[in-house]
Amino acid sequence: MSIQIFILSRLMKENTYPYKLKKQLSEPIPLDQLSGLTESKLYYHFDSLAKQGLIEPVEIIKEEHRPDKQVFQITAKGREELPKKIYKLFESAETISDMVIGLANLKYVDREKTLSILGKKLKDFTARWEQIMNFEKPIQQNKGNENLNKFLGGYFSSKADHTIYWLEETIKQIQEGKI
Structure with a gap:
């Protein structure tokens, strides 16, 4: 759930694609490694959010000799669901460390x-x-x-x-x- 909250909160600020988020998480502190967030997990959660109708692709960036990058935006349903996901995170959290992503996104609740x-x-x-x-x-x-x-x-x-x-x-x- 934390990964999905992270993705939705980033998309509240700007449209982005999975690889860019992964790169942002790894610089300057390798938060992706500290949290065990792999690129495949990130892509999985983007796909899951898209299937839930919370995000949608808006653009495909094509570069020569590079894989295409699918850019996503948050949907109206995603904006509505983000606070619910944050509340659920707080309700189910057993420790403060489980709440970090929710605490970082208090502006949405x-x-x-x-x-x-x-x-x-x-x-x-x-x-x-x-x-x-x-x-x-x-x-x-x-x-x-x-x-x-x-x-x-x-x-x-x-x-x-x-x-x-x-x-x-x-x-x-x-x-x-x-x-």
Whole structure:
């Protein structure tokens, strides 16, 4: 979904073709390599978006001794679907890193709706974590597993604290208009 949001958001700015996007992603930082985005994946998502009617070809650039380049534009349906895809991304994201492409494209969504989604995510995560922490109290610990239990407890507690902190920070940054 992130790749499709990326493509649609780029097409909101200008018509383009897959190879150009791939090249833009690789310079100056190789974001394509860091994200595992191959040229074939990019072409696959362009094709998928076209089949959904969210983008359409508008031009074919022909160059001698080079493959033809099919230039795409976003459709009215694509403009309508982009915010929905971004909201869905926020709803399904498990970590802040899953939200990066959505955060980079907040200008295409209603900030209050985004804050509502993230607020619910924070509330649900916090409630789930508190419920898990309450299970720990009545459980009798096996003497042979004390170190493992302590290690895992520390790991999951730290991870939960980290998730809560960054969800709160993301909400704060959006509220303050910093992102």
